[in-house]
Amino acid sequence: MVNLIAVDLDGTLLNERNEISKTNLESIKSAQANGVEVVIATGRAHFDVQSIFETTGINTWIIGANGATIHRPNGELFHSTSINKNDAIDVLRWLEQENFYYEILSNQSIFTPKKGRDLLAVEIDKVISANKEVSIDDLQAAVNKQFSQYGFSVIDSYQDLIDYDIDFYNVLAFSFHQEKLQKGWAHFEQFEGLSIVKSAQNNFELEHKNASKGNALKMLTNKLNVDLTNTAAVGDSFNDISMLKLAGRSAAMGNAPKEIQDYCNEITLSNTEDGVAHFIYSLI
Template sequence: MIKLLAIDLDGTLLDKGKYISKRNIAAIQTLKQRGVEVVIATGRANFDAQNIFKDIPFDPWIIGTNGATIHKPSGELFQSIPLEKSLALTMLETLEKEQLYYEAFIEGEICAPEYGRKLLFQEMDRLHSGNPDLDIDLLRLEVEIQFGQSSFQFIPSYQKLQDIDSDIYNILTYSFDDDKLKKGWSQFTDIQDVTIVQSGIHNFHLQHKQASKGNALKLLAEELQINLSECAAVGDNYNDLSMLEIAGLSAAMGNADREIKEACSIVTKSNNEDGVAHFIEAFLLENRG
């Protein structure tokens, strides 16, 4: 019997990157009424995830920044695994030298370079010019989602973070230039205490090697005295794999890559077809009475 369900946000619970459908909300509420702990596991910062649920009667545990933080339903920090500060600053310096857009996730804020907005739109225009059949509106939506996060601010340089007494939990790097993104990725592959994961085709995340959704789910399950075999997880991307692989029941979204689908017990519908609700209704509620 499943006692805990961990749900990713972007590409999973969120429709078109912004909204939670009424059907998904209803399915989650029904599951909670039947005693199942519902946990959000996202690459977003905790405060940004909380903002998504501000108008919904739902206060979940939140595994944030790809497992670097866990917050209680009250919003209190339960556990965190930040990057080593000097190492994080060195990596940010490299990203600035390479003119790559980044977001540094710190306590209560997401910091991006002032050149970021202009850079991403320039890269988007070049990509669309070379591939006119690409859906430019979809690319613009991606950028809108990035800049629409809660507590988002532009900073003149990563050096501003040197003087802020706050941990750096995660660094997101984002680019519409594939070659540039791959070159950036290659500069961090040999750093011993850092892991690199993707949450989309245009990004990668730099985080502590012990920070992952899977490790966070394991810790939270222990805290709630729930066996991993009694946990379910649903997601769509490579940053979800660590939790999908350890959960007793796992579901890949219909919009997930083949590798994600092959790693899961079940493939549900896409995020634009209420895939989370379909998974809950078809596989978690039918046998609970």
């Protein structure tokens, strides 16, 4: 029997228009009506998740920032694991020196540099110039998706935050240049206090080494007195692996890479075919 279901957002619960379909919403309500705890587990900020669900009448536990935060259904913070501030500043200094677009997920805001959109516009021009077969619409769609989040605060530089009393939960770096991303990955995977994950083709994300969706799921099941064997999880990307491996029953989205599908017990339909609803109804 499944008592708890952890559901990823991007590429999973959200469709190609970054929306939750009526069918998926109904499946969540059905699970809750049957006494199943539904948990949203995402790299996004909890306040962004709340804005997505604002008009749905659905409240859930939220594992945010790839496991760095856990919020109760009423929005109260239950647990957080933040990056050491000195480590965060070192990360941001390097990203700024290397001309990365970045986002800093903190308590109440997603901080991003004022010149960030210009940086991405320049990258798009370079990618299109180098490869005429690349679709500018696809690149712009990726940018629009990144900026569709709720809660942005614009800063001139990471230095604006040095004297702020904030928690650094997650740092996301974004680029359309794969060699640039590879350089960043090679640089940061050597940081002992940090973990690095990939949640989409054009990014990598950094959290405290103890922050992951899997660790957050384990902590939440302890809180709710749910045996891990009675949990399920569904996702589509590499930042989902820790919770997919931990859950009693796991499903990869039909649109997930094969590497993710290989970690799971089963493969559900894609995010454009209400794969989450298909999985939830198979459980309840």
